[in-house]
Amino acid sequence: MSQRKNVISLSTIQRMLKGHIPGQLVIQLHSKCNARCPQCGMRATSDIERSKLEADDIKKILDAAAERGVKAVSFTGGEPLLYADEVVALIEHAESLGIDYIRTGTNGFMFRNSTSSDFEKRVTKLAESLARTKLYTFWISIDSAVPEVHEEMRGLPGVIDGIEKALPIFHAHGIYPAVNLGINRNIGGRYNLHTDEGESDHHVSEKFYETFRSGFKRFFDFVLGLGFTMSNTCYPMSIEPDDTGNLHAVYTATSVDNIVNFTPQEKALLFRALFDTVPEYRSKLRIFTPRSSLYALVKHYSGEEFPSYPCRGGVDFFFVDSADAYTYPCGFRGSESMGHYWDPNFTPVDEQPSCKACDWECFRDPSEMFGPFLDIFRQPLAVLKRFRNDKEYARVWWDDWRYSYNCQFFDGRVPPNYRKLARFAPPAEEETIAASVRGREQAAQGDG
Secondary structure (H helix, E strand, O other), X not given: OOOOOOOOOHHHHHHHHOOOOOEEEEEEOEOOOOOOOOOOOOOOOOOOOOOEOOHHHHHHXXXXXXXXXXXXXXXXXXXXXXXXHHHHHHHHHHHHXXXXXXXXXXXXXXXXXXXXXXXXXXXXXXHHHHHOOOOOEEEEEOOOOOHHHHHHHHOOOOHHHHHHHHHHHHHHOOOOOEEEEEOOOOOOOOOOOOOOOOOOHHHHHHHHHHHHHHHHHHHHHHHHHHOOOEEEEEOOOOOOOOOOOOOEOOOOOOOOOHHHOOOHHHHHHHHHHHHHHHXXXXXXXXXXOOHHHHXXXXXXXXXXXXXXXXXXXXXXXXXXXXXXXEEEOOOOEOOOOOOEOOOOOOOOOOOOOOEOOOOOHHHHHHHHHHHHHHHHHHOHHHHHHHHHHOHHHHXXXXXXXXXXXXXXXXXXXXXXXXXXXXHHOOHHHHHHHHHHHHHHHHHHHHHO
16 A cells, blocks of 8 residues: 555644644445344334435535545445445545545444355455455444343344454454444443442442443453554534524434433443553554543543534535535534535535534544644634643653554554554553563564
């Protein structure tokens, strides 16, 4: 693969000087799915009208995106790989337009039946077709550290064994899939938080925090054991309309099921649990989830005053729905259609970002990460004051960018550089990590 462009390129700096960050487009190819995830309204058992975009319309959207300087495109579903050949063709079209960061993924349905005689052939064919493209990120969804719990939730028996067997095939073809965790109550195993009658709210909160703290640790250990080298986390997306009526999910990857339905107090605790767990694994697993975003979410759901950066959905980021090919500020502001993205008169709905109504990490995480950079260019004294007033946030934000740089900005087409990742090992584990890195390097030399 050719050398990737730096995320903070000259064109990016020029864009930020104008008050914008690199554009992102999430295109819902279709709403068809063959899994039964309780946390998603598009599950196979949902009684909804299914839709699919025409390939020619998607190409028109991509053409318009390239003209407007969009740098990142995600192809989502439904289950994207129900139309694998079409997805590959769309990736090729996007790369021909100079779009640098192209993403898609799967629920892993094609990794079932891993004991069949044609399994390796099937997976190799998929890996080869994706490897011929400049796909940047390929994700595989896993919901729980316990295989039978995940497979029951998804309705995909045997898929975990298949994923474990498929990963070395992808790695051999220069593709390093990211495991995609949608936070739910079953991440560490079947949820069973026992509380005693009359137990104080404080003790219940401590138990909840520890349940998710151990759940995240168990999950990261599990996916490392499977062979993953990269991870992303999707925040719970059970949403209800807010007071303004803005939130109406046009992207039905949401649910009212208790498995993803958390109170604000529970969200503050689970985001804190993830915030505290991520540093323990950054030297072993490229974890995309920025702690600065988690920091802001903890503050928000704890009811604290904190000037988090608003989502840039509707300004720099957009969602295209498969039902009508209409564009929305995000998948959850469905009452704000902007029409077709390819329309020459297409105009963003917002001049300045202001929305903080949901936790869709696809848009909220990069908004928080790039927010201080915009302030540096436009109001440097304000960001310096912000960092001075909250030194922990400043440290966490800067550490996120250092980490992203040492992760090659989470390029899923290159293996992790464990020597660089070792810089982020917890102090108590530095020597163990260093020995592990030396062992990996010696093994690689032996293989060579």
